[in-house]
Amino acid sequence: MKTYKLLILLLLLQSCTAQVEKINGVSFVASKDAVNDAHVNPVINLNANYAAVMPFGFIKSLNSTTLTYNTNRQWFGETAKGVKQYVEALQKHHIKIMIKPQIWVWHGEFTGFIKMTSEANWKAFETSYSKFILEYAVLAEAVNADIFCIGTELETFIKNRPSFWFKLIKKVRAIYKGKLTYAANWDEFKRTPFWGALDFIGIDAYFPVSNVKTPTFEDAMEGWKNHLPEIKAKQKAFNKPILFTEFGYRSVDFSGKEPWKSERSMQGVNLQAQVNTTKALFETFWHQDWFAGGFVWKWFINHNQVGGEQNHMFTPQNKPVERLINSYYKKYE
Incomplete structure (x- = not known):
């Protein structure tokens, strides 16, 4: 009996100290080339356990009704x-x-x-978008994908046509049996109406956390206090886990000020700013039981030829922040 009680105690202690497995993902950027083991091995070395694979459709303007995709020009x-x-x-x-x-x-x-100029144009665009999404939902089911994302940063489309989105989710559910999310922009997620119909509250997490040129870890942690209550409130309201469908910072001056910006005119390389802001994001979210994980933006297939310590863009590849991400992904693998 004593041995049995000791075993139970050890199991309880282990469960209290064990880290919860997270979605430790990379946004796996499309290339003109096929991929092989040499392209996948760096993902494994990062301790990533998920990858977001991202097909694209194209429209000519913000009010174009036709979405073009799966062409030989892509x-x-x-x-x-x-x-x-x-x-x-x-x-x-x-x-x-x-x-x-x-x-x-x-x-x-x-x-x-994106916004159409008439009811007829909205109907045409909805038809085109549905075809795009449902074809990839069929593919997601065929390849046994774990998560399917029904859209990315489409707030005006959703605001103007909410009923379309609820119907689209039902159509996707009829085809695809895995988990569903939507990738809302950081300042959009609080208004997205259909979280209750999905499995994750998806956020592209480019929240501003500091106006300082080189934000310290403490600066960024303080900055998250402006956003955390609203994120937690939305999670509690729908009882759905939060998933960062994209997260990351550029290795550039003022990286925490407007993290969504990708302008190449911002060229002041700042590796420490990227490390500090990224560490604060991990420390704020990865230990939370209501937080599912996320996908770092962005990861190119040709690992040895990208990023590096002179690069001022988002990719963490071959920069100090890559080691940081590796350590957190290993901790929560």
Whole structure:
């Protein structure tokens, strides 16, 4: 009996100290090339257990009604054929998958401003978007993807056509049996109406956390206090885990001020700012039981040729922040 009680005590202590497994993901950027083990091994070395694979559709302007996708003018990894090949290459190494179809507006205009000019045009765009999403939902089911994302940063579309989105979710559910999310922009998620119909509250987590040129870890931790209550309130209201469908900071001066900005005119390389802001994000969220994890933005397939200590963009590859992410992913693997 004493041995039995001791065993129970040890199991209880172990359960209290064990870390909860998280979605430790990378946003696996599409390329013109197929991928192989040499491209996947750096993902494994990061201790990542998930990858977001991202096909693209294109529209010519913010009020275009037709979404173009799966053409021979796109890069391989942006197409259905490429997605399937990427997924299979990653799954071979036990990397789980989120398929995350996205829209690119020509000239890089923000997808959150997509808005049609008439009821007829809205109907046409809805038909085109549904076709895009449902085709990839079929693919997600066929390849046994773990998560499917029904859209990314489309607030005006959602605001103007909420009933369409509820119907779309039902159509996706009829095709795809895995978990569903939507990638809301950091300042959009609080207004997204359909979280109750999904499995994760998805947020592209570019929350401003500091106006300082080189924010310290403490600066960024303090900055999260402005956002954490609202995130927790939304999670509690819907009883759904929070998933950062994208997260990350540029290795640039003022990286915590407006983290969504990708302008190449911002060129002041600041590796420490990237490390400090990223560490604060991990320390704020990864230990929370209501937080599912996230996908770092962004991870290129040609690991040895990208990033580096002179790079001022988002990728963590070959920078000090890569080691930091590795350590947290290992801790919560």
